[in-house]
Amino acid sequence: MEAGGAGRRRQQVSQMEMFSYLIAAGLTTGALYALVALGLVVVFKATQVVNFAHGEMFMFGGFFAYSFHAMLGVPYVLSLFMAVACAFAIGIVTDRIAFRPLMRSQTLVSVLLAMVGLSFIFKGIARSAWGSSGHHIAFPPLISPEPIMFLGLMVMSQELVVMGAAVVVMVAFALFFKLTRAGKFMQATANNPKAATLVGIRVDRVYMYTFGVGAAVAGAAAVLMAPITLLSPDIGFVLFVKGFAAAVLGGLTSIPGAIAGGIVLGLLEKMAAGYIHTGLEEVSAFVVIMFAMVFLPTGLFGLRGVRRV
Amino acid sequence: MSAILSVQDVSVSFGGVDALADVSIDVEPGEIVGIIGPNGAGKTTLLNVICGMAQPNKGAIWLNGTLITGRKPSAVAGMGLGRTFQSSQLFPGMTVLENMMTGLHLASHAGLFQSAFRTSAMRREEARLRAKAEAALDFVGFRHFADRPGNALSFGQQRIVEIARALINEPKVVLLDEPAVGLSINRVAELDELLRRIRKEKGITLVMIEHVIRLVMAVSDRIVVLNSGRKIADGNPVSVRDDPLVIEAYLGAQAHA
Amino acid sequence: MRRLLSPRNLIFALFVTLAVVPFLANKYYVFIANLVLLYMILAVGLNLLIGYAGQLAFANAAMFGIGAYGAGLLQAHFGVPYWLALPSGALIAMVSGTVMALPALRLSGIYLALVTLAFAQFTLWVMSHWDTVTFGAGGFSPPRIDFGPLPLTQPNGMYLLSWLAAAGLIWFAWNAMGSRIGRAFVAMRDGEIAAQALGIDLLRYKALAFALSGFYAGTAGALYGGVLGFVGPEGFDLLQMVLHKAAVVMGGLGSIMGSIIGAVILVVLLEVIREFKATMEIAFGGLLLAFVLFQPRGIVDLLRRKLGWDERLHYKAGPDQTAPSEPTPAATRKPAE
Numbered sequence: 001m002e003a004g005g006a007g008r009r010r011q012q013v014s015q016m017e018m019f020s021y022l023i024a025a026g027l028t029t030g031a032l033y034a035l036v037a038l039g040l041v042v043v044f045k046a047t048q049v050v051n052f053a054h055g056e057m058f059m060f061g062g063f064f065a066y067s068f069h070a071m072l073g074v075p076y077v078l079s080l081f082m083a084v085a086c087a088f089a090i091g092i093v094t095d096r097i098a099f100r101p102l103m104r105s106q107t108l109v110s111v112l113l114a115m116v117g118l119s120f121i122f123k124g125i126a127r128s129a130w131g132s133s134g135h136h137i138a139f140p141p142l143i144s145p146e147p148i149m150f151l152g153l154m155v156m157s158q159e160l161v162v163m164g165a166a167v168v169v170m171v172a173f174a175l176f177f178k179l180t181r182a183g184k185f186m187q188a189t190a191n192n193p194k195a196a197t198l199v200g201i202r203v204d205r206v207y208m209y210t211f212g213v214g215a216a217v218a219g220a221a222a223v224l225m226a227p228i229t230l231l232s233p234d235i236g237f238v239l240f241v242k243g244f245a246a247a248v249l250g251g252l253t254s255i256p257g258a259i260a261g262g263i264v265l266g267l268l269e270k271m272a273a274g275y276i277h278t279g280l281e282e283v284s285a286f287v288v289i290m291f292a293m294v295f296l297p298t299g300l301f302g303l304r305g306v307r308r309v
Numbered sequence: 310m311s312a313i314l315s316v317q318d319v320s321v322s323f324g325g326v327d328a329l330a331d332v333s334i335d336v337e338p339g340e341i342v343g344i345i346g347p348n349g350a351g352k353t354t355l356l357n358v359i360c361g362m363a364q365p366n367k368g369a370i371w372l373n374g375t376l377i378t379g380r381k382p383s384a385v386a387g388m389g390l391g392r393t394f395q396s397s398q399l400f401p402g403m404t405v406l407e408n409m410m411t412g413l414h415l416a417s418h419a420g421l422f423q424s425a426f427r428t429s430a431m432r433r434e435e436a437r438l439r440a441k442a443e444a445a446l447d448f449v450g451f452r453h454f455a456d457r458p459g460n461a462l463s464f465g466q467q468r469i470v471e472i473a474r475a476l477i478n479e480p481k482v483v484l485l486d487e488p489a490v491g492l493s494i495n496r497v498a499e500l501d502e503l504l505r506r507i508r509k510e511k512g513i514t515l516v517m518i519e520h521v522i523r524l525v526m527a528v529s530d531r532i533v534v535l536n537s538g539r540k541i542a543d544g545n546p547v548s549v550r551d552d553p554l555v556i557e558a559y560l561g562a563q564a565h566a
Numbered sequence: 567m568r569r570l571l572s573p574r575n576l577i578f579a580l581f582v583t584l585a586v587v588p589f590l591a592n593k594y595y596v597f598i599a600n601l602v603l604l605y606m607i608l609a610v611g612l613n614l615l616i617g618y619a620g621q622l623a624f625a626n627a628a629m630f631g632i633g634a635y636g637a638g639l640l641q642a643h644f645g646v647p648y649w650l651a652l653p654s655g656a657l658i659a660m661v662s663g664t665v666m667a668l669p670a671l672r673l674s675g676i677y678l679a680l681v682t683l684a685f686a687q688f689t690l691w692v693m694s695h696w697d698t699v700t701f702g703a704g705g706f707s708p709p710r711i712d713f714g715p716l717p718l719t720q721p722n723g724m725y726l727l728s729w730l731a732a733a734g735l736i737w738f739a740w741n742a743m744g745s746r747i748g749r750a751f752v753a754m755r756d757g758e759i760a761a762q763a764l765g766i767d768l769l770r771y772k773a774l775a776f777a778l779s780g781f782y783a784g785t786a787g788a789l790y791g792g793v794l795g796f797v798g799p800e801g802f803d804l805l806q807m808v809l810h811k812a813a814v815v816m817g818g819l820g821s822i823m824g825s826i827i828g829a830v831i832l833v834v835l836l837e838v839i840r841e842f843k844a845t846m847e848i849a850f851g852g853l854l855l856a857f858v859l860f861q862p863r864g865i866v867d868l869l870r871r872k873l874g875w876d877e878r879l880h881y882k883a884g885p886d887q888t889a890p891s892e893p894t895p896a897a898t899r900k901p902a903e
Contacts, residue, residue: 097855113815117808120851131844241680286685286687383765394759400753402756411746414764
């Protein structure tokens, strides 16, 4: 009788632990998806184009950070900034090569095909530079990998760092749009490109920086994530699809929506993996997207921004 | 029920703004009705609602006695409604002749397999479509453009072809959205003549939005004036021109602009 | 001379040449020629969807895989004979592709892109993880295909089947695109709103485009399993997807002849650089990008001008070229009023 009660209690504790572990892991993954989605949303709002090479910005961010930190011994925080700068530059390259020459003279399909082509070039370059052996690269852990108790939940300390940093990046991003001149220009251009041109904003340049900023956020996300997962040249695409899904769940043009979409997706993935089958972690996001198209075509919040045929 | 097109108490609102409020218009067979009004009066919204590209929040629309509200645009087209657009909508990837033949989509029936196997029925049908398309180009005097790509024509020429394409399947009513926009004075005169010929020779009813007041006054039997989504006048061109409400709407809009 | 070099005659000559390959060439070249036939089917099928109907989708490699798995698994699990498994694989690909895309076809192109991407990833995952059915990541070998009583070895028999399928499907696409179906596709691509106003039911024709391209890719897949004697998930990944796109764009969007040319070039290039994945990614990604940027009408346009071809090139020029003389409304209203 007593033994049975204790057993049940133990079981309950372990279930609680499992739940809290899944929540923490889901929030962490979700924060990463949200960061990837953020960049996609910013670029889409400005240009009406989904950057198909966005995942590669993420992948490059991770690999640059790895090169600076693990190979060259640059301190983590400094390598973060360096990797973000590199991702920013690659975002600008994407604009100059695959968007700007096509945005006026070609159709949306052409622009997207060009971006798909460019993303494969990026992937091939990364594979020859970092992934030639075909193995995944492990980033050195930042802090001890021991779990700690936080607000009564058992969490991996690395996850806390990642989540905290993700929040910092999101706040910095919001402040950038609210406070800086460049951010205001971007917002004005996204809202009304014609009016922006009339008041003397150089729209081409704004688009370029928009691509850069979107890529920089993806790069930051990659550097944050690198210590808790493995890097490979193929990681960009997976993150791109999930970030894209998060953005669509959030309505595609809403930044808070993208963040919420990312977190919902991250939690769903971890819950499906924890309670149904571990194999589902990789694939549940894709299933969710397909169902969302049927039942929630305007996103989680029914936001406008869906253009019906 | 003698009206060929009947719009009854139609209201449309986008995000709390009334684009159309309780608009009713009856169009008699063979009429040319001009719709005018200041920018933002709801003219294009009205056309979109009639052809099924936007849905009204309230009201109903009948075409030739059949209720068409709530149907898909392609279904409404199938019931005999043609339409042209403000910006040219010729298909740039097709020749002018192919554009015209596409206008006969509803008048042709060859399915996928008939088309792929080029059955004799399909080939006869194609020949019939081609002849009809050529005749329709003749009607506007553009036969010599038949093999040019759609986008090789000037803007004004594209507009004319577009009107011819909207007419080719002999619809009961054609909606024209600013047919004269972007045309030179000479072209406007040609358009004037073309619209009269369409009515006279084909007996097709026309409903047109137009900003070129001279054209709309000259060719329309009746003019409907919209302002801020409401119908403020409906009558023959002369009475509408002298209507104080209409003058006020135009002057008011100019004063605000 | 120009008459002689018309696209029809060239395609005819190409298929005659391909027909005699098994009698003249060694096994390796028969295999390469067989790949050319399969990539022609894939490229033409994808071109119907992207080039003609204007629907940007990313599931072509997945359809290819579904065709291969569908046919192979029917043979392996249920002992279905190949003559029945081949069309079944193609039909399974056709149906699953169309059903997947249907909800997104109501929405704008971006959503279609996402759904097809997700579907492609999902398909790949099922192929490599559902071990009991698909034999997992290692793939499987479908049973040998017996062409008896015909005196054909499996490679030659598969070659003959591929030749017949390619010839039939290219002929089918050529005729269908030259008819009202093709016109409805191009109208939908060039202007959805105007197409609707002419009575073209968008959902119906988009679904038809998906069904057709799914059927083409599925047929190619079901043949591929027999040609290779092996089916595994790695052949149907993203790189495969970009190969198809590169072939279509290199050859020429909206041109059947273009897709035939693109497929030939693709297979030749593939044989040169097949060993290195990174090189393939850079090469085919680069070709895709370069053609979109510098020769968006594809190789077929260059040949067309040289040889005076009359195949209608259903290529939509961008807004810059659409109306060179289009004046701005502000400038043009003045003389009229």
